[in-house]
Amino acid sequence: MEYNQKQLSILESAEKLFALHGFHATSVRDIAHEAGVNIAMISYYFGSKEKLIESIFLKRIITWKATLTETLADTSKSYVERLESLVERFVRRIMSNPCFNLMMMRAQIQADIAVNELIHENKKEAYEVIRAFISEGQEKGHFKKNVDVLMMVTTLTGTTNHIMSTRHHFQRMSNLEHLTDSELQEYLIIHTSNHLKNLFKAILLHEA
Amino acid sequence: MEYNQKQLSILESAEKLFALHGFHATSVRDIAHEAGVNIAMISYYFGSKEKLIESIFLKRIITWKATLTETLADTSKSYVERLESLVERFVRRIMSNPCFNLMMMRAQIQADIAVNELIHENKKEAYEVIRAFISEGQEKGHFKKNVDVLMMVTTLTGTTNHIMSTRHHFQRMSNLEHLTDSELQEYLIIHTSNHLKNLFKAILLHEA
DNA sequence: AATTAAATCAAACGACCGTTTAAATTTCAC
DNA sequence: GTGAAATTTAAACGGTCGTTTGATTTAATT
Numbered sequence: 001m002e003y004n005q006k007q008l009s010i011l012e013s014a015e016k017l018f019a020l021h022g023f024h025a026t027s028v029r030d031i032a033h034e035a036g037v038n039i040a041m042i043s044y045y046f047g048s049k050e051k052l053i054e055s056i057f058l059k060r061i062i063t064w065k066a067t068l069t070e071t072l073a074d075t076s077k078s079y080v081e082r083l084e085s086l087v088e089r090f091v092r093r094i095m096s097n098p099c100f101n102l103m104m105m106r107a108q109i110q111a112d113i114a115v116n117e118l119i120h121e122n123k124k125e126a127y128e129v130i131r132a133f134i135s136e137g138q139e140k141g142h143f144k145k146n147v148d149v150l151m152m153v154t155t156l157t158g159t160t161n162h163i164m165s166t167r168h169h170f171q172r173m174s175n176l177e178h179l180t181d182s183e184l185q186e187y188l189i190i191h192t193s194n195h196l197k198n199l200f201k202a203i204l205l206h207e208a
Numbered sequence: 209m210e211y212n213q214k215q216l217s218i219l220e221s222a223e224k225l226f227a228l229h230g231f232h233a234t235s236v237r238d239i240a241h242e243a244g245v246n247i248a249m250i251s252y253y254f255g256s257k258e259k260l261i262e263s264i265f266l267k268r269i270i271t272w273k274a275t276l277t278e279t280l281a282d283t284s285k286s287y288v289e290r291l292e293s294l295v296e297r298f299v300r301r302i303m304s305n306p307c308f309n310l311m312m313m314r315a316q317i318q319a320d321i322a323v324n325e326l327i328h329e330n331k332k333e334a335y336e337v338i339r340a341f342i343s344e345g346q347e348k349g350h351f352k353k354n355v356d357v358l359m360m361v362t363t364l365t366g367t368t369n370h371i372m373s374t375r376h377h378f379q380r381m382s383n384l385e386h387l388t389d390s391e392l393q394e395y396l397i398i399h400t401s402n403h404l405k406n407l408f409k410a411i412l413l414h415e416a
Numbered sequence: 417a418a419t420t421a422a423a424t425c426a427a428a429c430g431a432c433c434g435t436t437t438a439a440a441t442t443t444c445a446c
Numbered sequence: 447g448t449g450a451a452a453t454t455t456a457a458a459c460g461g462t463c464g465t466t467t468g469a470t471t472t473a474a475t476t
Binding site: 120124127150159174 | 232233310313317332359363367368369371400406
């Protein structure tokens, strides 16, 4: 799908505003104003407000299955190193795209939205790559056996999403008000990754 | 704050609909219809739709600090047992009130809502009780020292919220479609609690 | 029983909404 | 340069929204 400059501007503006205010509290007039276009352009280019949000999801749900597969198949690294890479890449990907991921969180809370099936399939693919990797590690004796991988992935996603969506609360709780937005983001990426790596290693590895 | 039967009916209906559809996609006509009252009653009893949602938060944010304090101060139990009780009570509390907690999640995503300060204070209080407990356990040698308690609490909250908000996706991923809603809820409470207990024990305890 | 206060109602208000319309303008292809 | 196609525009449409209004009904008080 090729978009022209106007369409891209609309998509970006919509993504930002939907993330901030949600779908229903964002009007096409808001989006058009932010994008510098006339309001009829939304319908002209995308057909409807509903199809606009679907287009954002379609554009953004770049399946990250390929990245995952590559990361977890890198035999130059140990199983632990690959697990650590998985966590780092995941956390950085979420934290570096706050708008889209806030939209994802809203979509997941909202039971009646058209992209739910797309999201489900996307998550299922990712999960199956991770599960295959953990299983392989278990069979080869690198990881412990009694670990619920789906719960583990839920903790990865849930923790990261929660930090991202409540980062200003977190900032206040940690007395980090002096940090700029990009400093805070980098701090959160590192600390969240480290925390999650510690958690997963603690349950997957045999104590050294 | 004492509410009459009509007001309670409005509060319940509003909570359910705000949880399902969000504040902006729920109209006062929807709420009035669900509650069996005339739409003017919303403004009459609560002043506005905005004040209605605030009233729900005020009513529901029963500070759980007292429950926490009691659970974590129960000296008839070991430190580990108290940690386990904390997890179980937290998870059950969230999972048993899906409507209110979906509203909480939405409120947290939404940066510009009047109750954010209330939520922040509420979370801060709870966090400080937990941190005091973990610190005490560390000082007495029951828990390991290098654990980020705020991150731990974030994992507790993030994981539980994520399961709750994506429970139908989770149900499908786990091939549990045959379960009724209440069976699924109970399954999730138990499995989430066990998973989180395993995680926290793995990072807090010295390997036996 | 009469009066006052509270609750309820249907209708209305002014605002906002997403989408459409028809005309105007711009761009493209020949 | 011309005509067709695409894009853009301002206005309009029909609908929904939260809140208010004033009349009516019900409940409480004297």
